[in-house]
Each structure stands twice: as structure tokens, then as C-alpha cells.
Amino acid sequence: MKAKTTAFIAFFTGLLIVMFACESQDSLEFKRYYVNGKLIYQQRCQNCHGANGEGLSNLMPPLTDVAFLKKNKQQLPCFVNLGLKGKLLVVNGKTFSNNMPANDIAPVDIAEVLTYVTNSFGNKMGVVTAEQVTAQLKACK
């Protein structure tokens, strides 16, 4: 009986350790993407989209529309990489058709900046990995 209890406790403790280890590794990866992404955001995106992702009137779209980000999740790396030219986007109920410049940066940088954007300004969409971005970039039209 005692042995069973000990084994159970040992198993349960082990399970907890594994769970926490996994979680901390995930959160470590998330933090790495997020922190680097913040820097890229400040250098490349903030002028137009604002320090709080607020955008600028009807000129620059805000990055606070979770529904838009979720709906266009697959396209987001394409937007960052190729930019946008006169495409009509409906964000937060407003229509935007301004040009956005292309960004010649590595997929991992795109993944980092998207992790930052989709987990800031009230968004909470989890990590975007370099592998996902690489795959999505291949499908850009």
C-alpha cells in the first residue's frame, strides 16, 4: 500500500515536472519571439501603426482588431513581407487603401514581429514560429 502511494506521488510529481518544463520552454520561446519582435516593431512599424497599435485616423490601420488579425492570420506574413498596394482592407469597421512598404527581412524576423503584434494591443493569439511563416510565405499571391 505504502509503495503504491509512493509510486503514485513519484509519478504525479514527475508529471508535474514534465508539464512545467514544457510550459516554461514554450513560454521561453514565446518571450524570445516577443522581445525581439518588439524591437523590430519599433524600428519598422511603429511610425505608421503607433506605439499602441492605434494606427492613424483613416490613413494607417490599427492593429487592435483581433477579428481582422484572426481572419487574415495566414496572410499576415505576406502583408509584412510584400507590403500592400492600394488594397482595400476593412479594419475596425473602417476602410483602408493606403500603401504599405515591403519589408526585406528574414522569416524569423517576420515571425517575431507578428508574435509581438498578435500578442500586444489587447491581442492574445500565441506564438508565430519561423516555420509557420516560411510555409505561409510560399503561399503568398
Added chain:
Amino acid sequence: MRKIAALLFIVLAYSACKNGDANSRLPIYGNRDTKNVVVNGKTVVDTVYQTIPAFRFVNQYGDSITENSLKGDIYVADFFFTTCPSICPIMHRNMLKVYADFKNVPDVKILSHSIDPKHDSVKVLKAYADKLGISGNTWWLLQGKKEETYNLAQSYLTRRPEESAKDLFIHDGLFLLIDKQKRIRGSYDGTDEKETERLIADIKKLRAETNTEIAQ
């Protein structure tokens, strides 16, 4: 006794600061010259301040705008272009705060000069104004001869705009505050939120100053 002295000192220092603040006038920038004028039969030396020279531009509504359109107005000037990817969005995000504060004040105006008149036609400027969310005659987006705009930029003591090899325009992100006598009274970093707050405070100060002068 010491305590009272210290307290008195604090009170005096505070009132001195407060006094200084209320009476302090904004500086007058630029080169200055002197001229002799005759007042009551006596020749006295008067200071001549640098002023913004005459100009002629077109605003977003297609109206012709000259220095006479600003008679009796305090105004804020800046230089930008609508396709500017760098500092212009930050400048105009800040300028919107100035606009929000003074859009119903009749003697305050904002003049944004396009340094890329070739692309920034009246139509493009109107579309930009609409998207920016500005209307009425408080904030004019102006375009005209490029040379005239570039020369004017220098009159405002900002750097003369340049075109780089990549055909992007390089310019200062300054907001300039001009009084009713067309003198430069303030210069602010338009990309900085704190500087924009200072500009808003200085516009209020300048309005109080000129309105007192008129009352006298």
C-alpha cells in the same frame, strides 16, 4: 526663527517662479536688425525682427493661400509629404492633438507644406485630409512651387529639404510657432509627444500675450 525664514524663502521662491511663469514671454527667434525711427520728434533705435516672407500656395480645397490669408492669426507650420513612411505619420499623429485643441479657436491655424508637390496634388492633399479626419479651415495642407517651399523652409529656420538618391525626401520634423506679426516664436520636435504638449501650452501663452497687447 530659522524655520520661519526657511518657510518664507520657500514661499518667496515659489511666488517668484509663479510670477516669472505668468509674465514670461516666448522668445523671438531669428536674425534681428535695427532701424532708426522718429517717435515724438526724437530719433530712437527700434529692433527689426526676422519675419516669414510673402508666399503663395494652394490648399487642399484648391484655394489660393498667401500671407494675407493669415492676417490676425497665430499659426503652426510644418513640412511633410503624403507618401512619407518615416516621421510624417508620427508628426501628424501629434499635430492632430494640436488640431483637436484649437479647431474651434478662430485665430489659430495649422499649415502643413508638402515638399513633394509633384505627387501631392490638390486632389491627393484633399484625400489625405479626409483620411486624416480634418475639415474646415483650421488646418491647411499646402502645395506650390517646390523651390518656393524649400526656400520657405529655410525662412522657418529648419533645414532645407533634400532629395536623396532613392528619391525620398529628407526634412526636419519640426513644428514652428509663428505669431501675428509673422515672427518665429517657438520650435518643437514634431515627433515627440512632450514637445507637442509644450507647443499647445505655448500657443495658449502666445494668444494670451497678443490678446493683452491688443487690449492695451
